[in-house]
Amino acid sequence: GADVPDSEFIPNELLEYTKDLLNGRYLNDSLHAQPSDIFEVDELKKYISRCEPGFVMKSSPRRFCKQMSMYYALREKGVDDVAVDVESNWGGKKQLMITLAISNVIAAPMLQRLCQYLESRNLMIERAHLDAVGLEDGKSVASQSLDKNQVALLRVLVAPFVNEADGESGIDCRGDGKPLTISNEKWLMNEPKIRRDLVNNLGSISKWLDDRVIKLCTTQRYLHDYKSDYPENADEVDAPTRGAKISPFDAEICVAMLDVVHAIMASRDPYGFSKSNVASVLQRKQTMQIVDLFKRKFDPNKEYKEQNPEILDKRIEEIRASIDDNVELQLHKDILDIMLKLIKGTLRTNAFVKGKYSLALRLDPNICMDENDILRKTAPFGVFFLSGRRFTGFHVRFSDIARGGLRVVTPHSSEMFAIESARQFNECYDLAFAQQLKNKDIAEGGSKAVCLVNMEGVNLVDKPHIIRKSVKSMVNSLLDCLTPEETTKAQIRDYYGDDELLYLGPDEQIIPEHINWIVERAEERGYPSPTAFMSSKPDAGINHKEYGVTSEGVAVFLDVALKEMGVLTEDKDYFTVKITGGPDGDVAGNMLNILYRNYGEKARIVGIADGTGCVECEDGIEWGELLRLFKEEKPLSEIDSSKLSASTQVYGVDTVEGANMRNTMHNRVKADAFIPAGGRPATINDANWEKFIHDGVPSSKLIVEGANLFLTPGAREKLHQRAGCSIIKDSSANKCGVICSSYEIISSMLLSKNEFLEIKPIFVQQVLEKLRLFAEREAKLMFREYRHHNEQRALPNISTDISAAINRTTDALHIALASENISADEYEHLYPILKDFLPSELVLTSWTHIKERIPDTYIRNLLSTILASELVYREGVEYVNSISDKQLSAVAISYLTERQTVEQLTKKIICGEDLSPVEAQKVAAILEYGGTRTAIEFGGMQEL
Numbered sequence: 001g002a003d004v005p006d007s008e009f010i011p012n013e014l015l016e017y018t019k020d021l022l023n024g025r026y027l028n029d030s031l032h033a034q035p036s037d038i039f040e041v042d043e044l045k046k047y048i049s050r051c052e053p054g055f056v057m058k059s060s061p062r063r064f065c066k067q068m069s070m071y072y073a074l075r076e077k078g079v080d081d082v083a084v085d086v087e088s089n090w091g092g093k094k095q096l097m098i099t100l101a102i103s104n105v106i107a108a109p110m111l112q113r114l115c116q117y118l119e120s121r122n123l124m125i126e127r128a129h130l131d132a133v134g135l136e137d138g139k140s141v142a143s144q145s146l147d148k149n150q151v152a153l154l155r156v157l158v159a160p161f162v163n164e165a166d167g168e169s170g171i172d173c174r175g176d177g178k179p180l181t182i183s184n185e186k187w188l189m190n191e192p193k194i195r196r197d198l199v200n201n202l203g204s205i206s207k208w209l210d211d212r213v214i215k216l217c218t219t220q221r222y223l224h225d226y227k228s229d230y231p232e233n234a235d236e237v238d239a240p241t242r243g244a245k246i247s248p249f250d251a252e253i254c255v256a257m258l259d260v261v262h263a264i265m266a267s268r269d270p271y272g273f274s275k276s277n278v279a280s281v282l283q284r285k286q287t288m289q290i291v292d293l294f295k296r297k298f299d300p301n302k303e304y305k306e307q308n309p310e311i312l313d314k315r316i317e318e319i320r321a322s323i324d325d326n327v328e329l330q331l332h333k334d335i336l337d338i339m340l341k342l343i344k345g346t347l348r349t350n351a352f353v354k355g356k357y358s359l360a361l362r363l364d365p366n367i368c369m370d371e372n373d374i375l376r377k378t379a380p381f382g383v384f385f386l387s388g389r390r391f392t393g394f395h396v397r398f399s400d401i402a403r404g405g406l407r408v409v410t411p412h413s414s415e416m417f418a419i420e421s422a423r424q425f426n427e428c429y430d431l432a433f434a435q436q437l438k439n440k441d442i443a444e445g446g447s448k449a450v451c452l453v454n455m456e457g458v459n460l461v462d463k464p465h466i467i468r469k470s471v472k473s474m475v476n477s478l479l480d481c482l483t484p485e486e487t488t489k490a491q492i493r494d495y496y497g498d499d500e501l502l503y504l505g506p507d508e509q510i511i512p513e514h515i516n517w518i519v520e521r522a523e524e525r526g527y528p529s530p531t532a533f534m535s536s537k538p539d540a541g542i543n544h545k546e547y548g549v550t551s552e553g554v555a556v557f558l559d560v561a562l563k564e565m566g567v568l569t570e571d572k573d574y575f576t577v578k579i580t581g582g583p584d585g586d587v588a589g590n591m592l593n594i595l596y597r598n599y600g601e602k603a604r605i606v607g608i609a610d611g612t613g614c615v616e617c618e619d620g621i622e623w624g625e626l627l628r629l630f631k632e633e634k635p636l637s638e639i640d641s642s643k644l645s646a647s648t649q650v651y652g653v654d655t656v657e658g659a660n661m662r663n664t665m666h667n668r669v670k671a672d673a674f675i676p677a678g679g680r681p682a683t684i685n686d687a688n689w690e691k692f693i694h695d696g697v698p699s700s701k702l703i704v705e706g707a708n709l710f711l712t713p714g715a716r717e718k719l720h721q722r723a724g725c726s727i728i729k730d731s732s733a734n735k736c737g738v739i740c741s742s743y744e745i746i747s748s749m750l751l752s753k754n755e756f757l758e759i760k761p762i763f764v765q766q767v768l769e770k771l772r773l774f775a776e777r778e779a780k781l782m783f784r785e786y787r788h789h790n791e792q793r794a795l796p797n798i799s800t801d802i803s804a805a806i807n808r809t810t811d812a813l814h815i816a817l818a819s820e821n822i823s824a825d826e827y828e829h830l831y832p833i834l835k836d837f838l839p840s841e842l843v844l845t846s847w848t849h850i851k852e853r854i855p856d857t858y859i860r861n862l863l864s865t866i867l868a869s870e871l872v873y874r875e876g877v878e879y880v881n882s883i884s885d886k887q888l889s890a891v892a893i894s895y896l897t898e899r900q901t902v903e904q905l906t907k908k909i910i911c912g913e914d915l916s917p918v919e920a921q922k923v924a925a926i927l928e929y930g931g932t933r934t935a936i937e938f939g940g941m942q943e944l
Contacts, residue, residue, distance in 0.1 A: 017061030033069035050134035070101035082203030098156040120218035123158040217251040223285035256359040256387035266422035300493040347496040350480035357473035358388025391470040396432040399445025404435040405507030406449040437731035437803035442742035443862035485526045505535040512538040531748035535741035540753040548590030553736025554706045555594045556775035578671040581678025582610025583629035587706040588677035607669035612637035614662040617648040667691045674700035681709035689715040698723040705730035720794040729799040736771040750846040766839035777873045805880045809868035816889035
């Protein structure tokens with residue numbers, strides 16, 4: 001037959017059945033679908049057009065319509081959810097017919113997981129059938145992708161069994177004996193529990209639960225008895241009993257808690273707190289007792305006495321005493337102790353949210369801190385931890401309103417995954433802290449999200465699917481804990497107490513498809529200002545890669561530094577640069593484009609490396625090839641060697657030598673400047689920084705960090721002290737990406753999508769101009785401070801000094817502007833600086849709406865930041881640091897008025913206008929007080 005059935009043909013039996021259905025013949029009968037417009041003839045034809053012919057012709061009308069209703073229910077909820085239906089006493093026998101509607105899955109592992117779980121629950125599969133329906137009219141699944149554009153309709157007929165060894169001791173026991181038929185009495189007693197278990201768990205088991213959770217709930221049994229621990233709740237349905245299989249719900253919580261233990265402890269002892277060592281605590285009964293207590297604290301549907309803090313503390317101490325008395329291994333004591341602390345240290349969770357994609361924990365940041373870590377002394381404002389299928393995630397932020405990117409890390413081997421897993425929290429913390437320093441110019445503080453995905457056993461074809469699924473799971477579970485939806489909030493017992501807003505941006509491996517889904521999902525979940533939830537939107541946003549926003553700032557810092565160092569002068573024919581990151585990458589690719597745009601052949605790329613290899617040439621790599629790869633978004637492996645000079649060397653990673661040359665390019669190749677624009681954090685670290693130095697001379701005297709954390713703080717310090725390297729720190733060099741995101745989010749609050757698209761071309765160009773100005777102001781201040789310290793204080797430290805001065809001033813101003821000491825008129829007086837900060841096109845189209853559409857807290861943050869950065873960039877770090885905390889906000893506010901006065905006086909002098917006696921005295925006082933120092937500084941910069 002045809003691949004796609006004739007949608008005009010509806011089997012008569014099906015047509016008659018749908019008429020009865022619409023007429024209410026089967027109303028409120030759970031065995032049948034319920035009346036709906038989807039069963040009207042025209043809609044029925046559309047649905048049939050998406051089906052394979054055999055499915056339409058061989059299905060009974062009742063089954064076809066029941067599955068059709070599940071298909072549409074899934075589409076309405078979102079195709080990432082799962083619909084489950086279980087029919088009892090199928091065919092009048094002790095059998096259950098399970099039906100699942102599911103999409104975006106890989107069929108084989110889904111079926112394997114279901115079989116594993118059903119067998120563990122003593123349910124024998126009699127038969128199974130899998131059909132699939134497309135998501136587009138007129139397209140059956142035969143012509144579509146197997147994971148993105150279909151809904152799988154799975155039917156599984158199961159029957160209970162027991163084994164000879166266990167007899168009929170219970171449905172939740174399993175052995176290797178011969179399957180036997182269960183008695184009618186036992187079946188009637190257990191059927192409701194079995195059905196409830198399947199309805200509640202098969203959706204998450206088939207799609208969202210991690211393999212470790214599946215293994216735990218199918219192979220491990222409870223070592224304690226819940227009813228003995230809590231006799232007052234002995235009559236609870238489905239309460240854990242000793243010897244019974246662990247429930248998927250309990251297993252998921254347990255795995256997540258163990259993942260947190262590993263994440264916060266492995267950085268201190270990666271071997272002792274490896275995932276396998278941490279999991280060994282499952283042999284202790286106290287492990288699941290801790291899980292029970294966690295559930296009792298957060299169950300929103302029941303009132304437990306442990307929801308009282310004092311009683312909770314008492315129960316924690318009882319379990320701790322049991323651990324002290326019965327657990328000998330110190331490692332297990334340490335793990336269980338941290339799990340106990342997690343009960344108190346978790347403030348909010350989506351554990352009880354129905355249909356969750358993964359488990360989210362809103363943690364007290366202090367639980368993650370190591371008092372012996374001298375590099376990480378500042379506790380974040382907030383930490384979210386997420387545990388899902390194949391991934392763990394952290395979101396760390398250093399202020400209430402904060403912005404930072406979401407990155408996906410996909411180690412290529414189990415060994416690399418173990419390394420990345422041990423440092424995941426520290427990486428997320430460091431990135432967020434760097435973002436906090438970087439975000440000094442905008443209203444939002446710093447944050448970062450890291451999604452670490454286990455790619456073991458995943459081929460290249462399935463990799464995008466696994467990444468997409470992990471991103472969706474992580475983001476949706478964050479939204480569980482953030483959304484104001486009443487239905488979701490009712491499923492969360494909240495110990496934090498305040499609403500929270502997160503602002504994300506794209507980072508490594510986040511593509512436009514992810515960005516669009518995140519914004520759409522935020523809107524579906526009722527998130528306030530959903531378009532502000534994620535920046536760099538491909539259409540109603542400013543895509544970072546398309547416009548090269550981060551690289552524009554890096555280029556300015558590079559330009560200022562090269563001129564300061566005497567490398568970039570009119571009398572020199574060229575300067576040389578080496579880059580990590582490929583021409584298809586965001587920062588590296590755009591950096592190539594901007595370098596050629598700004599300098600042409602005067603800029604020579606002598607070395608470049610990416611994930612596929614590296615290319616090197618002392619005389620400069622052919623620009624035509626580099627720009628072709630950039631425009632076509634291709635990696636270095638696609639370079640055309642025939643277009644390169646004879647002296648150019650090309651290395652691929654498919655050989656040991658090639659991989660070694662790629663991995664060492666950044667150290668070996670000599671260049672005036674090195675721009676790390678890609679690569680893993682800590683590539684140059686405390687243990688290997690000397691490899692960057694050859695015969696006492698660094699391979700590059702200037703490093704401009706386009707990539708985050710490419711160098712560790714210790715490596716930066718050593719390269720400055722021992723080799724005289726000038727290093728522009730990441731929190732300065734690549735800050736323009738987040739400034740751009742902030743402008744985009746402000747526009748999202750003020751404009752509709754169509755309004756934004758109307759002004760987008762002009763708006764984007766104005767934003768780019770603003771970004772270059774922000775970068776130039778900081779770069780010039782940085783070198784001014786460098787000279788002030790006689791080039792003895794390292795540039796990375798000066799970068800931190802600038803950020804600290806601005807953030808300190810911002811904090812003081814935020815408190816002052818929120819206090820009752822400032823009048824409405826004084827507050828209104830500050831609004832002109834907001835006009836100057838915003839692109840003029842945005843002011844022109846939406847200034848009148850700013851107060852009603854942007855939250856007051858956000859405006860207050862923004863005003864504070866603008867005033868603070870204005871003060872620091874103009875007057876320098878030393879001046880700001882000389883002002884006490886008590887006086888700082890008052891000085892910053894008065895600075896605005898005085899600056900306006902100075903600008904008016906300056907304009908009069910330049911235009912040759914006469915000054916009044918008062919004005920003349922003011923000018924004289926200004927010159928007398930600070931004129932000499934200013935003249936020296938200007939003279940030193942040769943700007944007069």
